[in-house]
Amino acid sequence: AINNFAQTMPPLQSDLARDIFKDPYNFSFLGTVALQSELEIEKSLTNKLTDFLLEMGRGFAYIGRQYRINVDGDDYYIDILMYHLKLHCYVVVELKAVEFKPEYVSKLNFYISAVDEYVKSPEDKPSVGLLLCRTKSDKKAEFSLRGISQPMGIAAYETEQLFREVASALPQME
Template sequence: MQIELGLHKRQGKAITNFKEKLPSPQSDLAHYTLKDPYIFDFLSIGKDAHEREVEKGLVGHMEKFLLELGEGFAFVGRQFHLDVGDEDFFVDLLFYHLKLRCFIVIELKDNKFKPEYAGKMNFYLSAVDDLLKHETDQPSVGLILCKSKNDVLAKYTLKDMTKPIGLAEYRITESLPENIKTALPTIEELEAELSKVSDKEK
């Protein structure tokens, strides 16, 4: 399955600031752990789905989602509550990575990447490190998943962030494999059949 989805072309392709924010070899392992893009073609929702729909779909298909994330991810929670300064904040998805020995905060965005998303992620990572991280854990890592991104804007945004943050795109549906495409009727063939049916009904 991962071969069909071109894992080798996506592994380690996310834009990150890990080399500057994490010690080696942690930075290399964290960078290689992330992909770009993530393929969520197992979700039965449209490309225009909102963040909550994508999040709900991912949690509903947790086994497939964990396979797409890669080896070592353990699910901690959805809309994970953080109480900071007597205010409530909710992380979209929280994981713990068994090999990296750190929390992974994932934020889903149903639009193009905006620099302010990194500021919010930086805040979440500070809170998770303060409230949840054990003294033997490595620093928490953030992953912002957007529908699209401008690579130059993303690199400038992450350059001076204080926490390790990665940025990648996600795809809901990919084009069908060739063997399935050839087995399905074309639009023209479907229209012709529908036309025959409507002619018979007259």
């Protein structure tokens, strides 16, 4: 995943975070259902929580979906909140059913700050953000992370590629 971990985390934690987050994530276990909205993707992922956690990798613990956080009287809802046992930090996951746009980084940055302020305990390390988009331009993602002080990664996800590969390898009925 495109990330700014080296610039925003201590070296050992940065190396571990870089090894943990990948790109792309394979969500083919969701099936071939047309997942057009963030809410549909989010519901499908949490309905298949075990598969989702296995795809995320070792050490992730699920905290909740549409995790409510109140900032100055306004409620905000984090798509998926997780905790990473080896990084000792919260992982804020923002899902997008569309191509990456630079403005998504600002929203994720806000959520990370809110979690660090209102959820994180003093023993926890600073939270990490993961922005998962249907597709992304590496250059746009890289530019968007420049100057951002919160650790975050931007990755794409795949839902149908594996299905198409398997289907194309099967013999065709005549």
